[in-house]
Amino acid sequence: MRLFANANYDFMRIRRYFIVGSLVLNVIGLAVFFVLGVNLGIDFTGGTELQLKFAQPPDIGAVRQALEKAGLKNPTVTTLGDPKENELYVRVAEQENPAGPGQAGGAGAEVGAGAPVGRDVTRKVLEAVRGGPPSGLDLNLADQRTIAGALEQTGGLKSDEAASLAENIIRMRRESRGLLSSVDELRGAPGMTDPAFQQLKKIALTGPVASRGQNYVGPSVAPELRHKAFLAVILSMLAMLVYIWFRFRFQWGLGAILATIHDVIITLGIYCISRKEFSLPVVASFLTLVGYSMNDTIVVFDRIRENLRLKGSGDLAKTINLSINQTLSRTIITSFLTWIVCVALFLFGGEALNGFAFVLVVGIIVGTYSSIYIASPVIIFWEWLFAARKKALASRPAASRAEARKALASRPGR
16 A cells, blocks of 8 residues: 655755754753653662552552551552452552661662562551451462461371462462452362361451562662663664664764654653653663664665665755655555554553553654654755855865865765
């Protein structure tokens, strides 16, 4: 399918208006970034996050109040996925020695729910939302090893039998969407004996909340992640500049990098305004945006290079217009289909993909525009700049003209 088969739009005629508009948007984007800043997630600030499943529809306000009452500062509580699933996302920022005296409250070099500080915060969160510690073995919270130990001690089972039955109980809990409604559900569990079941009914219960997932990032890891995320974006741009320099010309690579920086700044400004959480998946989305924007620019540059070989470098603006019109169908179709997929991810991908998809929904629009009105005009400006210098060179005396010509020839991109 080919759209705009006979397109003949004069994009370059109005390039100055779009460049001015882009400069204004970039200034606004930078101002928003420095004034509002980004809403850093626990990947960059340190803290604990949990995905909780409730037996009954939870009251977000009551959950937040319970967490604050338990001494957990600045908790973030949001609905996760379909509200009918009764799931909440809870994020608690790094606490001041939450593990208590005598424990390694600064064990930040560990990442994951197994870190001592993370375990302590997780326990506090679960006790707060369920109204206190469980009075027995909570089958909706206990892990496989804990259940196996209880079955071995009180259920009269051998070690391997207890481990196998505990594995089956965890599997049944997972098949029940992470939450068992009653201990009676386990009567028919594979490997369950009547004595073990009767003993389990005495010591176990099924609480109103279960943890579907948890993660902890310590304070010493977060700054390192921030540094590496920033370094990844910068190095990717520099690598692309070198690639385009060798494949095309230096000034073309410069145009592509300026267009990419333009895309990142505007998208970052909009992301700051949205106040969405900035996490490692969001960094990945910005890297994806850098690659996508660069690819779209290279397609246009490739056609410009072909047309310059065929038609010569007479009127550069006309050649660029022709090239953009020739690739317009491909640009519109590819960008639109990719954008539709990202919109679907944004609307239906859940909380985990929301920030990632949001960046691409905004970035694809900005990146497609910048390939036409930012990257290509840089080539025209560069040629105009050196044409003006050549003209000034021609008006000089012969001796100084030779020196200036030598200096001009030594400049990159010529």
